[in-house]
Amino acid sequence: MSLKFAKMHGLGNDFVVIDARTEPVLMTEALARAIADRKTGIGCDQLILIGTSDRADVGMRIFNQDGGEVEACGNATRCVPLFVGRDVSIETKAGLLRAGRSGDLVSVDMGEPRFGWDEIPLAYAMDTLAMPASWDDLPSPAAVNVGNPHIVFFLDDRAAVDMAKLGPLIEHDPLFPARVNVNFAQMLDTNHVGLTVWERGVGFTRACGTGACATAVAAIRRKLASGPVRVSLEGGDLLIDWAPGAHIMMTGPATHVFDGQIDLAELSL
Incomplete structure (x- = not known):
């Protein structure tokens, strides 16, 4: 066939x-x-x-x-x-x-993000905006479900973190019964985030649309940014717009x- x-x-x-x-x-x-x-x-x-x-x-x-x-x-x-x-x-x-x-871009209504620990899902109840969990010296992450599960770390310097080791370790941690996508983020400027994603079942990827959405939402919830947020990945930029209670809008090529x-x-x- x-x-x-x-x-x-x-x-x-x-x-x-x-x-x-x-x-x-x-x-x-x-x-x-x-x-x-x-x-x-x-x-x-x-x-x-x-x-x-x-x-x-x-x-x-x-x-x-x-x-x-x-x-x-x-x-x-x-x-x-x-x-x-x-x-x-x-x-x-x-x-x-x-x-x-x-034009040359496509916009997608990605729906509403979810933040409940059982909606991520996590193995047990905890705050998902500043999770009382971490790995090595990583800061406390945020968890967001944007149709699939994501965890977001906001770092001062992504290059100083062993993402190749931590990505698969966190993806398969028992805290995440459905496994998880791991986002290593760094604020580059006002409303501008640099992002590296370890994708569940794939590994490092040049771009992850749901990862960009989850990261922008987490940045807005933590008052590190306000929408729209430009998310720069290895493959290029996505524009993510969201306000609490609203749907996520993602635009890119x-x-x-x-x-x-x-x-x-x-x-x-």
Whole structure:
């Protein structure tokens, strides 16, 4: 069996996007992992399935590089209007999202953030704005769920922190029963944040849309910034706007790189 696909990215966070609206695809963890493999498959951070929905224009399923299915991906959501060819409502495991193009940029309504310890989720009750937990000499983090779980550290100097060691250690800490995305943030200027993200099931990524949203929300809650917040990642900048009680609005670029076709029988499953 062969599958047509599009290769897309948002700020270098790259995706294989498959249209399952007319021909359903039985996606398994092993198949998603094989397609995402950069040596023996197509290669991507996430595999995206665009399907039908009874509640929205399209449905979106998201599989990380390790094959695990996750709830949300902000950068992938920005790619959906380019893939479909129009502004769309999107059903995801995180809820209904809306994405629309404006020139070269795409804006997404990411919904409301959640802050309850059981909504992150954490293993037990605690304050999520200044968590009484830390690792090595990291400062007290904030936790936010923006469709998927995030923890945010605000650092004086990201370069002084061993993020390669701490990222996987924190991701798999028993405090996070669903694991967690780890954000290492640094205030660069008023309403401007530098960000490095260790993504759950992926590792370091050039950009993470939900990470940018979680970090901007945490910065605003801690009164380190006020919206809109410019978040600078390795792949480029995102603009995040949020006020308490409101939805998060994320704006940034999305790119359609090429279309292709893959023979599934040739994959190493």
